[in-house]
Amino acid sequence: MAITSANQLELLQTAEAVAREKMIDPNLVVEAMEESLARAAKSRYGAEMDIRVAIDRKTGKATFTRVRTVVEDEELENYQAEFTVEQAKQYMADPAVGDTFVEEVPPVELGRIAAQSAKQVILQKVREAERDRQYEEFKDRAGTIINATVKREEYGNVIVDVGAGEAILRRNEKIGREAYRPGDRIRCFIKDVRREQRGPQIFLSRTAPEFMAALFKMEVPEIYDGIIEIKAVARDPGSRAKIAVISYDGSIDPVGACVGMRGSRVQAVVNELQGEKIDIIPWNEDMPTFLVNALQPAEVSKVVFDEDAERIEVVVPEEQLSLAIGRRGQNVRLASQLTGLDIDIMTEEEESKRRQAEFETRTKLFMDTLDLDEFFAQLLVAEGFTNLEEVAYVEADELLVIDGVDEGTASELQARARDHLEAMNKKALDHARELGVEDSLVNFAGLTPQMIEALAEDGVKTLEDFATCADWELAGGWTTVDGVRTKDDGVLEKFEMSLEEAQDLVMTARVMLGWVDPAELEAADEGAEEGEETEEAGA
Structure with missing residues (x-):
């Protein structure tokens, strides 16, 4: 069938119908038709020719043209689509390199193979346009909650319909042993939107901490308005979670606002998360205080914070140890995630033993290096001296406060410490030079x-x-x-x-x-x- 014998308006009508069905720009469909017709024409006239097709947007008339470009003599490679300045003078007046000569060619007959090829090109272009539209629609929605309908399950992954396409909820992003049937309504968090070769991929999650934060934002107006801020979230999906909140209005209790009247607000979130227990904790800029809150319901006796190593030691009574750690370490693990610190939990007895071991080690250091008896070395440790440098270079007055130490004893102690340090320095330097x-x-x-x-x-x-x-x-x-x-x-x-x-x-x-x-x-x-x-x- 020749293009000229067809109803020319049919092309535009087809483009309009496809664009309306796929919710894309009709011009994209027309451009796909132009490309498919040009490809069919090349198979008729020769693949090396530069054949182009233009469809009039009003009448639907398809115009076939052959384009040749003027190039330098030494750059002439494709004789069907290029010609030199001399050759171009037969067709053009005063040609220059880079000029193009366009001439209309007869429309081609669309055979069965050419028609099939044209169809494939159009379908491909339409699919690409759909993917671009879907990506543009969802790229800015990452980090938000979406309601979707379950379509099918593949190898444990749930494929859902999000209206303008499909999204995937991977099995490791589902809560516990959640199971869904086709047609079920599901609420998910858009974790990531990526443009991939096979089209935009929308990855959903129900286990992400951000999902819980977004749910609270929906249920608690104070969070939505910015009066209360969620500072941190830690989750063991489907089992337990901790969420830290702070209020910027002194008259509003952040924990009470998140719990709601008779627990209505937090219960709505719990129901969405399959019964996941949620501890709501007040945020505090003082990290040890915040950690004590995060380890609730366990009671903490003492906290030692090592800021450089981002580690924190927590001392609890013996009867509180199991509660602080939690079943399978859940409570301390969530507290660690919430604070971003490594947490070491020990009982008061364990801490006492460790302190005793440190005391004995320092006592032995002073006995061996300063030639002191055990009692005198213990006095130094008890006063807070931990190493030889402190003894050698501290102000003499700090040594005089120790019982039994006079000026002569203090001078002797410092002299011994300095002599030992100098000997250690010389030995270390000699070894380094070796x-x-x-x-x-x-x-x-x-x-x-x-x-x-x-x-x-x-x-x-x-x-x-x-x-x-x-x-x-x-x-x-x-x-x-x-x-x-x-x-x-x-x-x-x-x-x-x-x-x-x-x-x-x-x-x-x-x-x-x-x-x-x-x-x-x-x-x-x-x-x-x-x-x-x-x-x-x-x-």
């Missing part, structure tokens, strides 16, 4: 002989070696992989070096070596300070 440490590192300010020895044992023997180190390689740190925090040991971590101190030392070394311009470093520091001031002003 390992090949150069003077550039020995003379670098900020490193003790013991630090230099530790660096040498780790292969850092020059100032250049030191300047290439990262701060965490020196001071240690923590890395979170798949939600699990792992410890990174630092070469100088045992000397209680912080990340900030390590960073300052490394940058100083780089400046000394000429690797970093001090002016640029100062400019960067000033920019960081200005940024902090801007943030504070905005807050």
Whole structure:
């Protein structure tokens, strides 16, 4: 059948019908038709020809044209779609490189194969347009709740209808042993929207902590209005959850507002989450206080917070230990997720034993290094002295407060401590030099002989070696992989070096070596300070 013999308006009517059914722009369908007709024409006239088809948007008339481009003589490759300036002079007046010559060609007959090919092109273009529309519709909806209808289940994954397409609820994103049948209504959290080769993929979740936060935002008007803020959420999906909230209005209790009259608000969330028990906890900027709240209903006797390591030790009475840990460690695990800290829980008896062991270790240190008897060494430890440096360089008045210590005894103690430290320093420095440490590192300010020895044992023997180190390689740190925090040991971590101190030392070394311009470093520091001031002003 020839195009000219067909009802020309039929093309536009078909495009309108398809566009209306798929909810896409009719021009996209017409463009797909133009491309499919052009492909059919190329199979008739030759694949190397540049055949183009234009369909009039009012009459539906399809015009077939052949386009040839003027190119340089040496660039001529496709004789069917290109010609030189000399060849173009037969068709054009004063041709130049880059000009095009367009001539109309007769419309082609659409045979069965060509018609099938044209159909495939149109369908492909329509599918692409559908995917683009679906992606544009949902890309900004990530992080929100959506109501969907279950269509089918594939290998444990639930495929749902979201109106403009399909989305997937993976089996690991379902709560517990949830089972759905086709036609069931389901409420989910849009976790991610990605454009993939097979089309936009909408990933849903019912186990994400954000899902619970979004549900509370729907049920509690104060959260929606910003009067109450959800600061953190930790979940064991289908079993138990903890949510930390804070109120910016002193007259509103954040916990009571989230619970609601007779528990109506929190119960609505619990019902949606298949009976998941929810602990609502008041947020507190003081981390130890917040942790005590997070470990409820267990009672806490003592909290020791190590801010650098982001670890916290919690001491509880013996009878509260199982409650604090929870069944299968659930309570302490959720509290750890909520606070972002590693939590060590011990009983009062265990903490007492540990403190006793530390006391004995420090007592023995002073006995061995300062040649003291056990009673006198215990007096030093009891007064809070933990190492030789404190004894050697503390103000003499702090030693005089110890019973039985006069000025002569204090001077003798400090002299012994300094002598021992000097001997240790000399031994460490001699060992470091034996390992090949150069003077550039020995003379670098900020490193003790013991630090230099530790660096040498780790292969850092020059100032250049030191300047290439990262701060965490020196001071240690923590890395979170798949939600699990792992410890990174630092070469100088045992000397209680912080990340900030390590960073300052490394940058100083780089400046000394000429690797970093001090002016640029100062400019960067000033920019960081200005940024902090801007943030504070905005807050």
